Amino acid sequence: xxxxxxxxxxxxxxxxxxxxxxxxxxxxxxxxxxxxxxxxxxxxxxxxxxxxxxxxxxxxxxxxxxxxxxxxxxxxxxxxxxxxxxxxxxxxxxxxxxxxxxxxxxxxxxxxxxxxxxxxxxxxxxxx
Amino acid sequence: xxxxxxxxxxxxxxxxxxxxxxxxxxxxxxxxxxxxxxxxxxxxxxxxxxxxxxxxxxxxxxxxxxxxxxxxxxxxxxxxxxxxxxxxxxxxxxxxxxxxxxxxxxxxxxxxxxxxxxxxxxxxxxxxxx
Numbered sequence: 001x002x003x004x005x006x007x008x009x010x011x012x013x014x015x016x017x018x019x020x021x022x023x024x025x026x027x028x029x030x031x032x033x034x035x036x037x038x039x040x041x042x043x044x045x046x047x048x049x050x051x052x053x054x055x056x057x058x059x060x061x062x063x064x065x066x067x068x069x070x071x072x073x074x075x076x077x078x079x080x081x082x083x084x085x086x087x088x089x090x091x092x093x094x095x096x097x098x099x100x101x102x103x104x105x106x107x108x109x110x111x112x113x114x115x116x117x118x119x120x121x122x123x124x125x126x127x128x
Numbered sequence: 129x130x131x132x133x134x135x136x137x138x139x140x141x142x143x144x145x146x147x148x149x150x151x152x153x154x155x156x157x158x159x160x161x162x163x164x165x166x167x168x169x170x171x172x173x174x175x176x177x178x179x180x181x182x183x184x185x186x187x188x189x190x191x192x193x194x195x196x197x198x199x200x201x202x203x204x205x206x207x208x209x210x211x212x213x214x215x216x217x218x219x220x221x222x223x224x225x226x227x228x229x230x231x232x233x234x235x236x237x238x239x240x241x242x243x244x245x246x247x248x249x250x251x252x253x254x255x256x257x258x
Contacts, residue, residue: 013217036213050249097138
């Protein structure tokens with residue numbers, strides 16, 4: 001067995017963003033990491049924006065008007081999409097971590113991704 | 129396929145204790161449940177035409193004491209999960225022991241600050257209704 005395969009390195013981080021030659025497991029890994037980084041960035045941005053609530057109705061309701069901006073709205077949609085892709089892919093990781101479905105990881109990934117896409121569609125219809 | 133099945137199973141990375149890994153794994157499903165509630169509340173029950181909550185909606189919503197409690201639990205869970213996860217991603221880049229130590233301290237401080245700030249904010253919003 002190749003002993004270096006799972007050794008961490010900075011180069012492997014950048015390879016997540018290169019789609020060439022990637023197998024399903026690699027896509028699942030990259031999807032999990034990229035959505036994690038995006039969601040973490042959003043979390044702290046969200047916490048900062050919510051400080052407007054402490055300033056009273058004028059500050060917060062003024063911000064709400066911004067949510068109709070197509071770019072902000074797309075960002076909000078991307079967050080919802082990332083939440084479900086990351087969350088449902090995460091369930092697959094938990095299941096396999098405890099020995100459930102280890103030999104059926106591809107099927108689990110496809111199945112959870114389909115569920116995530118359906119939920120994202122519902123939110124898309126609701127938001128637009 | 130020469131790769132053994134066990135090498136596909138997720139587990140603690142080098143530099144990540146089993147406890148830290150387990151916290152990340154346990155907070156994940158908890159987050160999905162609370163986040164679903166959070167998204168539905170914020171996209172469906174607000175009084176704006178799109179369903180988002182206005183300032184008045186949020187203050188009214190926070191008058192039920194269970195709501196700030198749930199939101200604070202949500203905040204602690206999401207901050208813990210995200211910072212442990214981000215630290216795990218940094219571990220994938222094989223940082224030196226010194227860099228990892230700085231990252232751990234920074235993330236711990238950021239986590240504590242975020243939770244304290246969030247608790248203050250939740251209690252401030254709840255107090256606006258009085």
